[in-house]
Amino acid sequence: MKIIVDAFGGDHAPLEILKGCAQAVQEYGVEIMLTGREETIRRVARENQIPLDHMEIVNAQDVISMDDAPGEIMKSRNGCSMAEGLRQLAAGNGDAFLSAGNSGALVIGTTMIVKRIRGVKRLSFAPVMPKRKGFFLLIDGGANVDCRAEMLQQFGVMGSIYMEKVMGIESPRVGLTNVGTEDHKGGELQHESFELLRQTPGLNFIGNIEARDIPEDAADVVVADGFTGNVILKLYEGVALTMMSMIKSIFTKNLLTKLAAAIVMPEMRSLKKQLDYNEYGGAPIMGAAKPVFKVHGSAKATTVKNAIRLTKAYVEENVVGEISAALGKSGGAQ
């Protein structure tokens, strides 16, 4: 299996990306195709003694930064590392593509270059996020600001397949984000989506869920339109970060509180790790005709390695084929 990796996506590229790839080659026996400035890749690998065995490099001079408008991905003249990776994937020169770069650009690039599975109405950015125990998939996390009910139905189906096949959750509980748990809650979009999800064969749809219950354990797949999903994704992170920082300032107040901090430090670290959705290996771009995977922008080597493992499962479990069977032109949920 060959995973194509954007060597220049993310805050710690290319060094941490290269390290993660080298670890993945060793641990999972995958082949890697790196896209990006070949000269820099070779220099950084040499300087840090990272072996490039089982890795090939496809040169691309430009990089889409986190601050670039997502549409820029289609404009680069010299080829950018992300677009080049997507082109290599579309051409069949690898089995999946992975990037820690600009999420918006990745969604647009995937739509334009890799394209959707026939029958899938929209691609979705679907981050795996932490809850009290384990994790849930949020779909859509922000790829589609304006959504119709048919799209939310497909998000539920795609999310369920991913959580079952890649994350190993049996019969994942699919919940619709709403302003209350009663069946009739919400506006037109929620009413229609509720009915479509309820009627989808084979889906473990548990009905409406409230945002209050998501952090404890509302569902395995949290379905929302992309606007709401993006607010959930960002507020979740914002509240957790602010609280962590407030707690930190309590612990650093004086010598005595620093002692207290030392006592609970290992547990607090593991809590922080648990809340860091970085650890769960990012977000698949669901509905793409070939596996495309987004890693968190701040990913370091271990996260990149984990993401490669998930991407490998994404390929091996034939998630694209499963989605195509469920939603494709001959599929059930049209």
Add this chain to the structure above:
Amino acid sequence: MKIIVDAFGGDHAPLEILKGCAQAVQEYGVEIMLTGREETIRRVARENQIPLDHMEIVNAQDVISMDDAPGEIMKSRNGCSMAEGLRQLAAGNGDAFLSAGNSGALVIGTTMIVKRIRGVKRLSFAPVMPKRKGFFLLIDGGANVDCRAEMLQQFGVMGSIYMEKVMGIESPRVGLTNVGTEDHKGGELQHESFELLRQTPGLNFIGNIEARDIPEDAADVVVADGFTGNVILKLYEGVALTMMSMIKSIFTKNLLTKLAAAIVMPEMRSLKKQLDYNEYGGAPIMGAAKPVFKVHGSAKATTVKNAIRLTKAYVEENVVGEISAALGKSGGAQ
């Protein structure tokens, strides 16, 4: 000044409501009109030695519970404490109404009985919530699931007036909740709302804000459609509660961690208090023709007392008149 209080709204009614009212009479010199079962009120007051000086009671037999459908408020035959309070307010027998009961019922009851300020398109439920330092107003917190841009514009205006007049924030920063901070972000509703808010005279509109930044300090007035606002309100609470409970389980792990807990306990308590939006005194129902105020359902005496202080300011600062001047038939933002 006479504040009408729903003696049977909330989890700790009527005892904590009565206590809070008695404290408010003493501290703020207000008159109180209590609505609810007179017999029970007199018995509870007697048993707990709560003086009923400067309080009159208007009997109402029924109570809207937290689990009742909001529409039930208009159906009671024997008069319910919330509807009776709203009727007394509408009839001019008091200056403001306050309830810790069912929020949805309060919005519907206010719409039907107290009615809107002429020119205001929709009432809004606008909770005051904690941020890292101080608080912000979320408007709309869930009264209007489907919103048009003109409504969001009015939310911004009403929220700004409340934060300035009642909460004492000079020239409050008004932000529009969006999927990014750039001007062009979001869907049609956000684009139109952005333009209307930008063009509103006298409003300190700071543009689009992201949910990630709300807990630190994105704005003093966070404008959102009621669906998104409700998700923000509930997720905020959910993430904070889950984190607090996870931290608690760290601290209670063994003797040593319990020692650590004892050291930081006072600070952790004050953090918890800071994050408890209960403390900030609830949510005005903005746009009503007379002041209506929602207290958190779990409110105890001190919160009820604080809410009466805010309700008094709501009356004294003539917030209704200010909103009417800004949005009324002859006002600017039509």
